[in-house]
Amino acid sequence: MRRRFLKLQVRLKRFRRVRLPRHIRRFKILSRHPYAVPIITFAVLISLTAGIYAIAKQTNSLPTASGSNLVIVAHDHIVQTVPARAKTVGELLSKMHIQLSQGDVVEPAVTTPINQDQFRINVYRALPVEIIDGANKTFTFSAATTPRSIATQAGSTVYPEDTVTDNPTQNFLLSGSIGEQVVINRATPVNLNLYGSPLAIRTHADTVKDLIKQKGIVLAPDDQVSPSQDTPLTANIQVFISRHGTKIESVTETIAMPIQTINDNSLAYGTSAVRQVGSAGQKVTTYQDELRNGIVVGRTVIQSVVIQPAVTQIVVIGTSLSGIKGDMALAGIAQSDYGYVDYIVSHESGWCPTKPQGTYGTCPPYAGYVPATGGYGLCQSTPGSKMATAGADWATNPITQLEWCSGYAQARYGGWYNAYTHWLSYHNW
Numbered sequence: 001m002r003r004r005f006l007k008l009q010v011r012l013k014r015f016r017r018v019r020l021p022r023h024i025r026r027f028k029i030l031s032r033h034p035y036a037v038p039i040i041t042f043a044v045l046i047s048l049t050a051g052i053y054a055i056a057k058q059t060n061s062l063p064t065a066s067g068s069n070l071v072i073v074a075h076d077h078i079v080q081t082v083p084a085r086a087k088t089v090g091e092l093l094s095k096m097h098i099q100l101s102q103g104d105v106v107e108p109a110v111t112t113p114i115n116q117d118q119f120r121i122n123v124y125r126a127l128p129v130e131i132i133d134g135a136n137k138t139f140t141f142s143a144a145t146t147p148r149s150i151a152t153q154a155g156s157t158v159y160p161e162d163t164v165t166d167n168p169t170q171n172f173l174l175s176g177s178i179g180e181q182v183v184i185n186r187a188t189p190v191n192l193n194l195y196g197s198p199l200a201i202r203t204h205a206d207t208v209k210d211l212i213k214q215k216g217i218v219l220a221p222d223d224q225v226s227p228s229q230d231t232p233l234t235a236n237i238q239v240f241i242s243r244h245g246t247k248i249e250s251v252t253e254t255i256a257m258p259i260q261t262i263n264d265n266s267l268a269y270g271t272s273a274v275r276q277v278g279s280a281g282q283k284v285t286t287y288q289d290e291l292r293n294g295i296v297v298g299r300t301v302i303q304s305v306v307i308q309p310a311v312t313q314i315v316v317i318g319t320s321l322s323g324i325k326g327d328m329a330l331a332g333i334a335q336s337d338y339g340y341v342d343y344i345v346s347h348e349s350g351w352c353p354t355k356p357q358g359t360y361g362t363c364p365p366y367a368g369y370v371p372a373t374g375g376y377g378l379c380q381s382t383p384g385s386k387m388a389t390a391g392a393d394w395a396t397n398p399i400t401q402l403e404w405c406s407g408y409a410q411a412r413y414g415g416w417y418n419a420y421t422h423w424l425s426y427h428n429w
Contacts, residue, residue, distance in 0.1 A: 025359025029072075051324060059242070069114055070326065074096070074266070075123035082240045088113055089121055099127060103141035103153060107273035116398070117326020120268045122320065128179030131156060134186060134296065146276045146314065154182075157196055160309045161187035161202035188233050193240045194305065195286050197250035201307045207232055208239055215305045218242065247289040255281030258312040263362065267318030267354075281306060324378075324398045328386045330404035334415070340420035344429060345405075347382040353398040357382070366396050379405040379429075417419070 071084045075098055077085035086092035090110030093100070100106065103126030126141035131154050144150040147166040151158050158164060163185040163198075187202035190211065205211040209229035210220065219241070220224070227238040235256025255278045267273070283306045290298035328338055349355045351365035370376050378401045387394035390404035406416070413419040413429070423429050 005170045007257050032321075069117050069119055069323075071114060073118045073121045073123070075121075075352050076125065084114060084119075086114060093123070094122070095109075098123060099140070103127075104145055105143040105145075107267060108271040108318070108324050111271060112271060116268060116270070116323040117330070118268065118320075118323035120266060120271075120320055120323070130179065130181045131184070131186065132181060135183040144275070148311070149276045150180075151184055152277065156184060158184065159202055160311045161204070163187075172189070180280060187375050189236050190233060191238045191427070192307075193238070193242075194284065194303065195243055195250060196285060197246035197282060197286070199305075199307050203233065205233055211239065211240075215307075215340060217303055217305060220302075234419060235381055243288075246310050247296075248286060249289060250284050252282060252284050252307075254398065255283055255306070255308075257281075257312045258311050260314045260331075260367070262314065263318045263319045264316045264403055265319050266321045267316065267320060269318050269363065270312065270398075271318040273316050274313065275316055276312065276314035278311045281310030282308040303327060317364060324351050324353065327399045327402055331399050332404060333402065333406055337416040340404075340416040341402075343414075343420060344423050345378050347423070347427075348375075348429075351378065353396060355380075356384075370395050377401045381405075381408075 015424050025135045069084055070081055071086075071092060073080045073092070073096065075081065080096075082096065084095075086095055088110065088160050089106060089108060089112045092114060093110065095105070098244050100110075100123070105124040105126075107122045107124070114376045124143035126143040127138055129142045129150055131138040131140060131151060133151075133156060138156075140152060140154040142153050143149045143154045147164040148158055150166070157189035157265065164182060165185070166180055166182050168180060172363050185204070187204050188202065191201050192199045192211075192243055195215070199213075203211050203214060205214045208225065208227060208231045210228065212225070220243060222243060222244050222245075224240075224244075224370065226242075227237075229239075243408065259278065262275075284306060285301060286303040286305075287299045289296045290300070328341055328421075329335070333341055345351055350358075350363065354364060354366045355377065356371050357380060360411060370384045372385075373383055374378070377387060381387050381401075381404065384395065387404040387419060388422075394400045394404065409416050409419040409429075413422055419429050
């Protein structure tokens with residue numbers, strides 16, 4: 001029995017002599033260092049912070065930094081919400097390392113200032129496009145939204161009379177293109193001399209007769225046309241229409257450029273972008289003067305010919321009002337009052353800083369002036385010009401308007417809460 005006990009003691013001694021792995025022994029020694037606990041704690045906190053930031057970034061839930069705006073950036077099939085101190089759209093995209101390639105389009109433009117919370121930026125990536133201009137074919141990339149804009153962005157000079165159409169590729173093997181095709185149908189340049197006035201025009205007419213008809217020129221019995229009306233039109237051909245025995249005068253007038261506006265809720269209110277650049281047109285009005293003793297005593301209109309049609313400018317206007325509500329903090333309104341402000345402004349104007357009293361439906365763009373009577377703006381100041389005491393940009397800037405509204409609420413009701421309770425009772429303030 002004693003022998004067994006001695007053997008057991010020997011085995012226990014051997015077990016105690018078993019050496020721990022080297023890295024465990026080193027950790028135990030380092031853990032006894034007086035700075036070990038602070039260093040380990042700091043490392044753990046850094047790891048947790050990095051993990052939380054990564055999750056927030058992935059879920060687009062980053063908090064707003066002091067002095068910054070929350071900006072919603074849509075690009076490459078993702079939407080990111082980031083706090084930004086950047087002054088302009090281009091500066092923010094650079095900081096986010098969002099690179100722009102040939103043909104990409106940014107709305108609003110990269111020079112647009114970021115001046116409100118929940119500001120919205122859309123980056124449209126270019127797609128392959130084939131430009132067919134007569135016998136010339138050009139392959140490029142573009143994110144423009146109209147055929148004329150695509151051709152212009154690709155560097156093609158497009159005249160107002162040229163027709164530009166788009167269509168998907170019908171046969172990849174024949175065209176060699178997998179994207180959209182933009183076809184430019186060029187108008188023929190013609191030098192028209194109309195009753196002594198030289199006019200450089202472009203037309204899709206085939207003959208001189210077709211040109212006269214297309215331009216709406218009404219010939220008098222004694223008018224002369226050279227060359228003959230059945231002459232085919234070629235590039236830079238000279239066409240003369242003349243009338244003898246009377247004094248003719250021509251006046252060139254400008255045709256105003258049409259502007260088409262498109263409301264887009266993916267852009268912040270107050271921002272805009274040009275999707276197609278337009279241009280003014282020109283028309284020539286020809287008069288026949290009635291002379292008496294060499295003095296003009298009467299004038300009759302002979303022709304009014306459009307020599308260059310106007311091109312419509314297409315402008316997209318941001319209508320998202322979500323960012324304007326974030327301006328409450330920038331206007332110095334306490335967070336505890338946000339609910340009262342939101343209730344009053346929502347019922348007064350629907351958060352539309354350019355809303356005249358009596359306007360219903362969507363938030364209208366700034367008309368360039370403010371009615372002299374009636375309510376206007378976020379709080380429906382009556383008249384709107386009262387808000388000039390808060391700043392010169394009172395007609396369009398929601399922050400300036402909210403600053404005035406706060407002063408009004410404080411002076412008349414003693415604060416936003418009292419203004420809110422008054423509104424509940426009387427439905428006005």
